[in-house]
């Protein structure tokens with residue numbers, strides 16, 4: 001008969017398995033091309049508010065010169 005500790009262990013095990021599965025989701029790769037805001041070429045653009053922008057524009061930072 002399962003006691004409370006066994007039940008807690010089963011829950012913890014299921015929770016850990018869920019977290020591992022969530023952590024294994026692939027990171028979106030992004031695409032190379034021209035930023036829709038600053039117009040510069042970047043090896044990796046991110047989809048942001050429906051457009052493709054560089055990380056600088058997305059974050060509201062200026063590109064280092």
Ligand SMILES: [Zn+2]
Pocket residue numbers: 035036037038039040053054055056057058
């Ligand atoms: Zn940009």
